[in-house]
Every structure is written in C-alpha cells, then in structure tokens.
Amino acid sequence: MRNKINFSVFLPLIALVAITGIFAVLTKGKIITTSNLSTIFDQSLVLFAASVGVTFVMATGSLDFSQGSMLAICCLAGVYTARVSFLLAAVVMVALGGLIGLINGVIVAKFKVKSFIVTICMMCILRGLNIFLMTSTGSVGAPLGLSIMLDNMWFKVVVFVVVMLIATWLFHFRIFGRNCRAMGAGELAAIYSGVNASKTRVLAFVMAGLMCGVASFMMIVRTGMAAPATGKLMETDILASLVLGGLPITGGAKSKVWCGIVGALLLSMLSNGLTIMGAGTHILQLVKGIIFLMAVSLSIEKKSSVVIK
C-alpha cells in the first residue's frame, strides 16, 4: 500500500476543484472573482467552525442534530450581551454552547440514549425556546459597532486559523482525538483498551457545543442580528458538509479535521454557484438534500455494520 495512492482520500478535494471548474464555466467566471471568493469564504466560516466541532462527535460514531437551534440560542444570548461588551458576548456564547453540549453528552453517555434521539429532542426544545423568547420582540439586532469593528477579512482569517489549529491539535495530536476515533471504530474494543467511553463522548459533545458558540459569534458579526429562524436547517448543512468532506457518517479511523474545511467550502461553493445562476432557496435545499444522500450512500463503509450511537 506504501506506493499506492488511496484516491478516495483525495476525492473531496477533487470534487471541490471540479465543482469550482464547472461553476466557473456555467457562471462565465463570475464565481471565481476575488470578491465572490471572499463572499464564499465568509459564508462558509460559520458552517466551517460548527462542522469542525461536530467532527469530534461524529468520530465517536454519534451525531448532533441540535446544532442549528443551539446556534440560534447562542446568537440570541450574544446580541443582548454584546450591548455590554463584545468580549463578554463572545465568552457567553461559547460557554452557553459548551453547556448545551455538556447536557447532550451527559444524556447520551450516562443514560445510554441514542445520540440522534437526544439531539433531535434538544433541537426542538431549543428552537421552541428561541421562538418563545422572541415572541414579543421579533428579530433582535446586535449593536451596530459589532459589525463595523469585526466584519472584516483580517478578523475572519484569524478566527479561521485559530479554530483550525486548536481542532487539529486536539484531534490529531492529542490522545483525546485518538480516543474519539477509537470509539467510532469499535467502542467495545476501545473500552477494553482503557478508553473512558463516557468521558470521551461527553467531551466530544462539549467540543461541538463550544465550536457552535464560536460559529454563532461569527454569525452575529456577519448578520448583525438574531432571528427566530436563525440557523434553521444548519444541522443538516453541517452533516452534509462533513460527509461531502469525506468523514464517514459512522466515524472511526478515517475521521479527519480537514473534512470539515473541504466540506464547508464545497457546500458554500455549491450554494453560491446555484444562487448566482438564479436558483431559489427551495431549489437549493432540494439539491443539497440529493447531494447529501448521494454522498452518504457512496461513502458508507459496507464492511462495517452501520450503527449510529
């Protein structure tokens, strides 16, 4: 195998290049102008930060469907606290995300409820809470200064790099990341090798929550507000981008942090390209759904019995 290149690893990258090429032709080059490319980066940043967090959860073989609603609640907390201080807003949002992740993780790990059930319930609860809290106010705006100060390329590139580095360090150079992958590859074998399964799973969900906090901060920086529908269907976008990026839906040995980066770019490129070509949001959802389905069916490891924990 040493001399053989495993093409499936590079497939998402090839797809990214291919999609860029196709849209470059279809949109007559509009998609690859500097200004549009920076828009794509801008759009993908929220998705990217959240996807990187969910990578930890998916590596263990679990899923997180609560991300979209979690993002909405974090944004709501953010727009209010930002009136006091931007730093406070950032801290509160990240901490709130972490707390919700902790609750998810504890219920999954200690009460042995399947992750998709727990997080779908959490999705409903948080969405309900978000709409309830906005019944009298409607959408809430963040202080104008926030966007003026931080909605620029420099800040975003710094956030992107920092998130990247932390996630890569934790996932690829620390035992925590190895343990996450080991749980997805074979939970019993991992437990019998001394991996603390509950702790690892709880921490993975906390990680997903913290990163969702980061994503929501980037969200209010970009949009300047929190709305009842903020982050709607975000959870499926995250899953789709991770799977498109090459992360097996059952987690395990092949999980990598850069799946989230490539996947988020791919999905944003796709949305952007279709929008430029005049497709509406409904067509966009439809196309995303079909592509997600295709990616999952093509990528599923047929040898492993597919179990989502």
Next chain:
Amino acid sequence: MANKDIIIRVEKLCKTFVTTRAVVNATVDFRSGEIHALIGENGSGKSTLTSMMCGINKPDSGTMFLNKKPFIAQDQIHANENGIAALVQEMNTIDHMSVAENIFLGRENEFIKLGMIDKKRMSRAASEVLEKYGLKMINPNTDISRLSFEDRKIIEIIKAMNTDPKILIVDETTTALSQKGRDLLYSIMNDMRERGNTIVFISHDLQEVIEKSDAITVMRDGEIVDTIEVKDKTTEDELKMLMIGRELSQKYYRSDYGRLVSDDIVLEVKNVTQEGVLDDVTFELHKGEILGIGGLTSCGMHELGKVLFGASKAQKGSVTVTHKNAIVKNIPYAIKNGIAYISKNRDQESLMLISSISDNICLPSLDRISGKGLLRHKNENIFAQAGARKLDIKMENIEQYVFYLSGGNKQKVALAKWICEEPDIIVMDCPTRGIDVKVKAAIYSMMDKMVESGISIIMISEEMLELIGMCDRLLVFNKGKLVADMPRNKELSEETVIKYLI
C-alpha cells in the same frame, strides 16, 4: 470409495481478493455418501473455497460440475435450489423473531392462509421439526434471542437441514457447540451420509476430523496440497505436517517440569462472588507464573477473567494488585496497575476491525507514545512496527486494516497490543481459540518468553490439553466454584482434569 459417484467437482477454481490470492487452481472431487473434511491453517482458503460452492463469492476463473454438469452458483438462493446448503462460522439467526419464524425463514409462502401467515400452523410445523431432532424442550414460539448461543446454532443447523440439502457445508460449526450439540450435528451428518449425500466439513479440531471423515483435503496458501482417504490410518502429526509444509520442529507445548516459580504474589483474588456465576473464588497469582484456569464454558471462568480486569463487577470480594495495594475497580485503573486482558470475543472486545494495525496496537499505550509532547503519527507507526515484528504479524504494512487479516494474525495483533503496553499481569481468555497450529505454537512460545521476563499470565481455556501442557498450576472451575488446584505434573492427564469439570 472411488466407486462412489462424484457429486460435485471443482476444477481449477481461482479467487483473488484485493491483494491476496485466496484460492489458487483448486481441484477437488466430492463424492456422494462421504464426509469430506477440508483442513488448513487460518487463511489457507478453506472458507473461500466453500463460499464459492454455496454462492457467497463468485470464482474469478475455473468451473464446478454438479452431477457432471457445469454449475456456478449465482447466489445463495441459487445454490440452495440446487441442493447446496451451508452452515457458516458467524451467527446467522435473526434476533427478536421466534424460533419457528427463523426455521421457516424464506419459506413463509407455505403457510399463507387468506393472505396472512398462519402462525399457528407454522409453529406446529416447527414443533414437529424440533421433535424430530430430539429438541422438544425448545418452544417454537420463543424469541430466538432468548436461547443460548449454542441452541441458536442448533436452530441454524435444523434450518439448513429443512431444505433437504444434497450437499451440506459445515464451516467450523463445532467450535461453537458443546458435546451435546456436537453429537446432534454428528448424527445429522452421519444420517446424511447414509442417504448418499455429501458433507463438506471444515474444522480445526484434527482429532474430530480424523474420527468423523471419510476423506480429508488439506489446503495451504490457497492451494490444494493433497486429498487423503482416512482409511489409511492418518495421524494428527501427518496432517499438521501437510498443513504447514514442514515438520513441526519446534516444540509445541512446554517440555520443562519442576521450574521454580517465585514466592512473590502479584495478584490476590479474595472471595469473589457474582450471583449465579462465581461462588466465593479465592486464589493467588505468583510472579512469572502461568496460571491455568479450566472448566466448561458455562463454569464462570470467562466472567472471572472480566472481573480480574475490572470489566465486570463482583458483588462480593476483591481483586488486589499486591505490590501496589490497588483494588481493581474499573478497566482504566486495572491497566494503570499493570493488568492486561485479551478477550475471548476477539472481533468486538479486542480489536477495532475497521482500523489500522497501528491504531490497534497503539491504543492502550498512547500515553507512553506521546510522552509529554505531541502524539505523532510517525511515532505511533514506529511503536506498532516494533510490536508487529515481535509477533511476526503477516501484513502488507502497518496501516493495513485489521479486518483484512486472517484469524491467527488478528489474534497476534491483539497480543502485540498488550505486549507493547508492557503489563505485569496478562489475562488471556481462550487465546488460541479457532487458530491454526502454527500461530498456536507462536503464541505458546511468546508466553514462554513473557514469563521468563517476569510477566505473570492467567490463561483461561476450554482446551484441557493446552492447559496441562502450558501451565505451572491449573485451577479447575465447576459451576462457579474453584474445585481443584493442581501443580504442573508430567503425570497429569486430561481424564484426571475432566473428572473435576463434570
């Protein structure tokens, strides 16, 4: 025997999986009215050959002749229709369906009444079938997952027989069965032979093979070595020689007696009790000792292995690592205090199959590999490579998935993983189960090396000969109780030990 008709002939059959040549130019004649054994080491191609006969895999080249007519099984149903049925190694019953539904799976049409399945009639039919095989105690309406592993295997046998096959492939089914189940299977096999049908019989138990079969075909590295008629008084050693391709020059079991075991106690087991499983078990493990634990599968010894490792909790009693004065309470704590455990359930509890050899070997030792700094992929591979070399694991490279290894090599990975972790005490539950002689010999010699370097071993096994051959001391369990404690002794015979088991 040559006068019997050839019922199925495989000719120049070849099958290659991604990179390994599993079966090469295999030509064998299976005759009617014979039990034809297929033996060989793990990975020698036995299962691949039979999987082509029953339609699970398709050959790359070559042909088969069924009753002298060319025949290639398209899939399992096609094979079934042509009278070929197979009992596979893995469990093949469907949980949460009743015994009757499992027996008649795929044949529900025979019980349709007014567009619905007549469950009463199906259950009556199932009782009749069960009764025919002397299994009246099994209720056809019970959920099959409530039966024991063995009973489920027996239901599988009955299900296969129910299609009235002309050729039955039995792939290592006996390892899963106790004497009772084996006797039933043997009588079914004999009955089929009497009626002029054919049984293809795969087993690692050479004694069983010699006793039961009419002809034995030996495979090595995917090729047919020889087919011998059992009438010419074959011996186990001859078969082993054919399987390995050379004489067993190295010793198999230990040959030394009277080795002095240190007085140092490394592990104390006190009054360990688990209701209905273990009854007030107390013993000590010495430094550098191979302590054997034997008994019937259900005697509680497998559960005891888990208790020693902290994977299962005892209601009463304690397991203490003596020199650290640490009472084992969970797995991470047991590992921290120098205990390792190789499970009998290799594919679930010992190994991550869809993961590289390197990932598997490194997992318990990640702390040591990373030290205080970063965990580097390169260092992991170096660490794993050293372990793989120690055990001579046959692999393409260290990042190959464990899934693709043969049974014996998988077990070597499980062993390498713990040897690299450098434990003081290693608990092995059936370390040689379903493994060929060559890997067995390698594991035994590894055990020798380990105790020489001061590691203490607890070896749990259902094979009395291996326990007698390898252990400094042998504990025998019966219904959760420790019933005998015997030192290593040349005179110790299998019969003596078996007396305690029953």
